[in-house]
Each structure stands twice: as structure tokens, then as C-alpha cells.
Amino acid sequence: MAVDFGTALEFESGAVKFLDCAEIDTDKFVVAYCDDDDTDAGKCRVATVSGGTISWGAILEFASDIGIGVTVGVCKLDTDKFVVVYADDAQGDDGYARVGSVSGNTITGYGAEKEFETTNVTYVSCCQLGTDKFAIIYDNATVGTACIGTVSGTTITTTAAPVAFEGNVAYTSCCKLDTDKFIAFYSDLGDSQYLKACAFTISGTTPTPGAISTLLAQVSRYTSCDQLDTDKCVVVWADVVTDTAGYIEIVTVSGTNITEGAQVDVNPTSDSIVHTGIAKVNATELAVIYEDSGNSEKGALRICTYTGDTVSLNGEEIFSDAQVGGIEAKMLAVCLISTNKLAIVYVDDADVSNHGEAIVGIIAVAAYWEGFIKEVKIYPAKAFSASEIAYNYNLTR
Secondary structure, eight states: OOEEEOOOEEEESSOEEEEEEEEEETTEEEEEEEETTTTTEEEEEEEEEETTEEEEOOOEEEESOOGGGSOOEEEEEETTEEEEEEEEGGGTTEEEEEEEEEETTEEEEEOOOEEEESSOOEEEEEEEEETTEEEEEEEOSSSEEEEEEEEETTEEEEOSSOEEEESSEEEEEEEEEETTEEEEEEEETTTTTEEEEEEEEEETTEEEEOOOEEEEEEEEEEEEEEEEETTEEEEEEEETTTTTEEEEEEEEEETTEEEEOOOEESOTTTOOOEEEEEEEOSSSEEEEEEEETTTTTEEEEEEEEEETTEEEOOOEEEEEEEEBOOSSSOOEEEEEEETTEEEEEEEBTTSTTOOEEEEEEEEOGGGGGTTTOOOOOOOOOOOOOHHHHHHHHHHHO
């Protein structure tokens, strides 16, 4: 499956500690990150895309220090609005959310910070539920916790009492299933770091967890997920026990009951990945990115096909010949920004400064015809007589 990559362009010339990204509108996305060279300040930047060319707007800081949180989460609210979630080190490491407003590729400002958790927060992630609602998953130093936020303008209201659903968790990710349902994936620190999943239903701003499902009874990290349908999603992660092998799996949700599809090795050649990202491309394809630690830690992408809950791999594509990733929880992310077009953000780990970079990948349209065109025949041109020309002219009048 051919993918044409544009030219990588820095969004941050200093060291990036961790990051996330989200589509905002057609050919527009936002990256949120921790600037390690600027006292771990939390910053966002919006890009517009023409073809494979990225145009960045100005960087705008949303918090002075988010480094303690290990991750930052960002998700779309509307075509001119996003929300970022983080641990604010300057305010006791508590959990905060903030809405950013966008015009073109400019962040015009942020709304007021909203504290959603009054104790220490780490491994925070978020997902859109609607144009005015989002979900947050995080660890609050003692338990895995879920919270719902609603938005009016740039003002956020959150769950009065966030809901605990698990013991200590790490490497969280979450995605929408429907406007009143979402699913979370995580490493359960209280149970040998096994990979687990929990689906939630929502009433107002109250999330209710379903039964927890263990997807892999081995040490698992670097989860990423994306919605496929209102009852289906896909998750990718690294199995740290099996030489950091990466796996991808589709799960189906009925109510809050989770049913697993087959687990597929994402990188069977080197069987070793670190950091992951995943995005649905269309009704039959999805894109997974990862640091290929078995291939000089290059940035790699695979376009996979899926039917039902079965995933099939296509060939690996390299989006960065240089080393990517790093030591923190989330150093790569991907989102679909228009038909067959992906935005990938990552940390250039080959650069001593660990600069933040982005690149656009366009899935070649010709790739969809591969295997379908069996034969092309070329026939010699025919010379028509005057009577034949006259006859065909009369037919088309």
C-alpha cells in the first residue's frame, strides 16, 4: 500500500518531552506537547496542510509546567475549537483542562483552566464525545479514574466526583464509541502491568464503567486506540515481555461488554516496536505508526486492512529514516486530517535536542486498484467513413 510522504517540518526547535495531536478540520490539526527546554511548559500549535505541505501557526503556551504528568492529551471539540488535558506542576500536579480557540492556523486564545482532579495526575488522555463534550482518563496516584467534561463557549464543566474504575494505571488511551459511550485502554500497574480495557456509558457528566477485560496477561505499554464504529474500535500496544513486540486488535462492544478479535503482530519482521499511534482511514483500512526498534528505531507506518474484527497487514513504510521516540510515555501520534491523508507528529530522537517534527502521509489512490486491474488492451485507431461520422453525429444531436 503506497504512501507518499511530504517534507517533515519542525513544530518545536527545542526538546519535546511528550506530545499528542488531533484533527480539527479538513487539512488542519493541532499538536500539544511538553517543551523540555522551556521549564516543561505546555504548548500547542496548529497547522494547515496543502497537499503534503505543512504551514504552522504561532506556538501558544497553555501552562507553565506540565512535565510531571508523563503525558498530555488533546482532542477536537469543533472545527474551531479543541481541548487539552494535563497535570499542572505549578498547581500541585492536579489535573486541568483548557479549551483552545482556532482561526486558520492561529490559536486565538485559551479559555480559563478547569481543575478536574484535586490530587496528583499522570498518564492523562482524552477523547471527543461531541462538539461540546469530552472524556478524560488518568491515574490520580492511587486509582485509574474517568471524568466527563462539557463545554459552553470556552468554559468547561466536569464531573463533580470523578469515577474510579481500576487501581493504579499507566499508558492510557481512550476513544469515543458513541455520544454516550467510550472505551479506555491501559496498563494495570496493580496487576503486573497487564493490558486491560473498560467501556463506559455516560449520563450527563457521570461515566459508569462496565466490566474490565484483560486483553493480554503480560507487561504491556504504549497503548493507542481509535474508533471504527459505534460498537467497535482498534487498539495497538507494545508487549514488553515478548521482546517489545507490537500487537493490534479490534474489539467489539455491546453495552459495556467487550469482545476481542484476533491479536496480530504489527511488525513481524523485527518483532520489536516502541511507542505507537493509530488512526482509522476508511471503512476497510487503518494506519498504525510506531518506532521500529528492530530497524534502527526509525519511524514506521503500516496501512492495514480490516473486515469485521480481523486485521491484515500491508508492507511497512518509513516516514523517518532518523531515530524517533524517546523515554517518555508518548512520543508519536497520528490523526486523519482528510480523505486518505494523515498527519504524524513525533520526537526526532536522532537530533541531540529531541526536536518536535510533523510530516504528512498521503495514501496513494492508485493503491486501491492494486490487484483489481488484470489486463489493459490497446487497440489500433479506426478510420471512420464520412457516412459513419454523419450517422454518429445524428445520434448525439
